[in-house]
Amino acid sequence: MYDVAIIGGGPAGLAAAYNLERAGQKVVLLEETGRLGGRAKTVDIHGEPVNMGAMFVYAGTASHELAVELGVALEPFEPTTFGIHVNGETVVSTDNDDLVERLPLTEESRNELRAFIDRATSEYYANTVDGQLRPSTPGFGEESAQSRICDLPQDVQEILTAAIRGGSVAHPSQLSATYALRYFASYLVKEKKNRVVSLGGMEAIPAALASSLQSTEVRLHHRVETIRQDAEGLWNLKASAEPHLSAPVNQDAGAATETWNATSRHIIMAVPAPRIAGMVQLPEWKSKALEAVQTPGSTELGVVVDISTPELSGMDDWSFIVTAGRLFDVVINSRPGRKDGTAQFVCYGNSAGYIEDANDSASGVLEQWLEEFLKVAPQLRGRILGASIQSWRHCFSLLTPTRAAALPQLQAPVDGTLHFAGDYSSETAGTHGAYAEAKRVTQDILRSVPTATY
Ligand SMILES: Cc1cc2nc3c(=O)[nH]c(=O)nc-3n(C[C@H](O)[C@H](O)[C@H](O)COP(=O)(O)OP(=O)(O)OC[C@H]3O[C@@H](n4cnc5c(N)ncnc54)[C@H](O)[C@@H]3O)c2cc1C
Structure with a gap:
């Protein structure tokens, strides 16, 4: 009893x-x-703790309080870049105008994307203080993120859908516009105050x-x-x-x-x-x-890479790359700027859903996803130190x-x-x-x- x-x-x-x-x-x-x-699952890949499920502690929340109470080693997540992979090319920049200018899209799509980024950035700053959401403006929480993107050209919608799925798990029609600020726009503005990383992993x-x-x-x-x-x-x-x-x-x-x-x-x-x-x-x-x-499934690929050569050192600053048209939606480096010649990237396949086979190492899904990752980062061929894949039947409510x-x-x-x-x-x-x-x-x-x- x-x-x-x-x-x-x-x-x-x-x-x-x-x-x-x-x-x-x-x-x-x-x-x-x-x-x-x-x-909250962390695996060891080439001696690195890599999160295959939950990634970030959100500042000021119950997980942050608890981590501090328990003496868990933490460091802030401080992104300096935003990236987009589309039509086979990956562009990463510290400046969003420069990023959009270099994308392989039509001029009309680039203009629409630039205007959207400006609107999302203004909305983010109008509704947050120090990386935290303000109490939402009346009606704002009932609007979906889809309402912000549905009038944009198809290719721009695909990029933003991948970004929102990768950041939040939800399709834009399933995510409130308020939470799109936390799970998507925060990456766009390279917010440095709302996410914290547990150095030993979320586990x-x-x-x-x-x-x-x-x-x-x-x-x-x-x-x-x-x-x-x-x-x-x-x-x-x-x-x-x-x-x-x-x-x-x-x-x-x-x-x-x-x-x-x-x-x-x-x-x-x-x-x-x-x-x-x-x-x-x-x-x-x-x-x-x-x-x-609603708790849909999701599949994640974690990769640890050697970026110790001068031509790869810029990848140390990669933080959040939207990967439109790939098996996964985004690639996240939770510790940008660490400058020790190694990086870990987690590819979030929220739109891929649950893939039962992925958890079976003989299925070949890991190898298939690694090839997809190398389409986003071809310069890393021969530089992969280790990888792991995990599929979740129920990912996130x-x-x-x-x-x-x-x-x-x-x-x-x-x-x-x-x-x-x-x-x-x-x-x-x-x-x-x-x-x-x-x-x-x-x-x-x-x-x-x-x-x-x-
Ligand atoms: C890919 C991914 C990314 C995420 N990113 C973040 C993030 O960045 N930050 C964040 O804070 N959160 C994130 N999350 C969400 C976070 O991991 C979950 O919200 C959190 O783990 C939920 O905790 P829980 O205890 O409610 O459920 P769970 O973590 O699911 O724990 C439930 C436990 O119950 C066990 N169980 C189930 N059925 C039974 C049964 N019948 N008998 C006995 N045991 C059972 C399961 O095995 C499991 O261990 C992410 C999740 C995923 C998958």
Whole structure:
């Protein structure tokens, strides 16, 4: 019998465990895979920590606060360039007018793109302060990013759609104009105050949370299959545990069984929204709210390259390159200006969606994507030190007006004891949303425990 069972060992689940344990709660955390961190996943490529999921800590958010509290090493993301790859050519510049002038587009398209960039830049500065969004102007949040680009020539729309997909995951029609400022226009204006990089990778934050846990029972390789409420209001969980792999991380291992059962007073659903419905019978209002969450798939290629020769040293400043017409939408270098002869580029294939084969190293998808990367950066042929690919079935809870309207129902517990916390129930999504939600449900749970000291 536990006070709280947390389903999911990603940012939300780990942060909830961290908070609840410190308040003296008896907690079990169940994670279906063999690692903690969820979509905050960092892999080692040629000795470099490369993020294959979440990339940035957003300044001033819950993830920033937590990283500082946990002593995670951070540095600001300070882009100095913007780049566009279109019609087979890649142009990168510190100056947007110079960038547009050099693009292989018709004069009309160049003029329209330049005018759009001017409008987006003015809109960005009118609605942000020090890289942070101002409270939105009336009506602004209900407009989609598509409303800003739909009258532009087709080739310009394709460039901007790739940029918005790469920066935010969403198609412009699915992204509110407000969040287009944070996830797209901020790159265009080379904002230096809104993103921070964890030097050990994004996984360093959940890893620090995990290593601070002492009394929480952390069970890897435990996939929760069903949750049922009994007549006394307690929750019975059934998980399938993989024999040989299911030993608790920080507890004495009992005999590994194929089915693991437990009872808990509270449950926290810290899994991607599309996973919830299959586990538990929900009231109609909650099922409807969960249907408002869109969490599309995405595929990422991470590459570490040697740029130590003088002719490649300029690539150190590449920051955000829109790649129109490629398998992926943008290429991001999260640490521009590091000047040590190495760079890491992550190619974000949000419009490519989930590609199951990509996670199988024998499928050839990695090699195919590397060739695409070399079309964007042909000068790097022979310079690739290592690469990795990762495809996500559920990447990011889109910042749609529909999900925003459903937030009160997404956040509300069922029967006061079944709680919902993850990027899907947060206003902002992202790891910051997940950490903020963990805090909210922790406080909710602790309010029902008279003796809790939080
Ligand atoms: C490509 C990409 C780029 C991103 N960029 C950023 C960024 O720059 N900044 C940012 O802040 N965020 C970013 N995000 C989003 C961020 O990673 C997520 O919002 C965050 O990880 C959500 O945390 P979570 O705990 O809600 O869910 P998750 O991270 O998905 O964790 C859920 C966990 O639950 C486990 N699980 C699922 N079902 C079960 C089950 N039945 N039983 C047991 N365990 C289960 C999963 O294995 C997983 O470990 C990005 C994500 C991706 C994929």
